[in-house]
Amino acid sequence: MPSSRPLVISGPSGVGKGSLIDKLFTAHPDTFSFTVSHTTRKPRAGEVDGKSYFFATHEEFDALVAENGFVEHAVFGSNKYGTSHRTITEQTAKGLIVVLDIEMNGVRQMKANPSIDPRYVFIQPPSMAVLESRLRGRGTESEEDVQRRLAQAAAELEFANAQTGDKIIVNDDLETAYRELEEFVFQE
Numbered sequence: 735m736p737s738s739r740p741l742v743i744s745g746p747s748g749v750g751k752g753s754l755i756d757k758l759f760t761a762h763p764d765t766f767s768f769t770v771s772h773t774t775r776k777p778r779a780g781e782v783d784g785k786s787y788f789f790a791t792h793e794e795f796d797a798l799v800a801e802n803g804f805v806e807h808a809v810f811g812s813n814k815y816g817t818s819h820r821t822i823t824e825q826t827a828k829g830l831i832v833v834l835d836i837e838m839n840g841v842r843q844m845k846a847n848p849s850i851d852p853r854y855v856f857i858q859p860p861s862m863a864v865l866e867s868r869l870r871g872r873g874t875e876s877e878e879d880v881q882r883r884l885a886q887a888a889a890e891l892e893f894a895n896a897q898t899g900d901k902i903i904v905n906d907d908l909e910t911a912y913r914e915l916e917e918f919v920f921q922e
């Protein structure tokens with residue numbers, strides 16, 4: 735039986751977190767769950783409250799921050815995003831392993847307030863050059879955005895390397911990295 739502790743997957747943009755998490759969910763369809771984040775941004779067409787996100791006003795969001803309702807939260811542009819304690823405990827109570835895809839500052843917050851005791855996995859690129867080519871190859875970001883993500887990547891790698899006791903997986907060959915992740919997740 736795998737541990738029921740939530741799994742926090744972190745690492746620079748473009749390193750392959752999404753690809754690895756997709757593989758995990760596909761290979762084990764009834765084992766894992768995502769959380770539903772809170773956001774102050776307005777719903778886009780087709781987005782359902784409580785499914786895509788929990789949509790909140792700034793006042794509602796700030797009230798939840800004040801009562802320590804988030805395990806991590808952040809501001810992107812003019813909007814706030816956060817993962818509530820509640821979304822994690824609800825999914826864990828269903829017997830699912832919660833998977834959180836979180837950036838460095840979120841990990842910092844979770845470690846500073848260790849109320850849910852997750853397992854941390856850091857995904858790293860074989861080199862910065864490979865990371866750059868994956869980010870460009872994905873073709874979803876503007877040049878300015880690629881540059882911003884690469885600058886942030888250096889900080890992400892430095893942060894991960896300074897952590898002790900967490901799992902680090904180098905995503906060189908995707909299948910090999912996936913097997914390493916799977917083995918870690920399903921170990922006793």
Ligand SMILES: Nc1ncnc2c1ncn2[C@@H]1O[C@H](COP(=O)(O)OP(=O)(O)OP(=O)(O)O)[C@@H](O)[C@H]1O
Pocket residue numbers: 745746747748749750751752753754868869871872905906907908909911
């Ligand atoms: N081991 C690998 N070898 C080659 N290409 C890979 C590998 N892993 C992922 N990729 C490719 O690299 C690109 C970035 O991967 P992905 O979108 O999964 O990254 P991410 O870490 O989730 O990024 P973000 O944090 O920005 O969402 C994708 O085009 C993906 O197909």
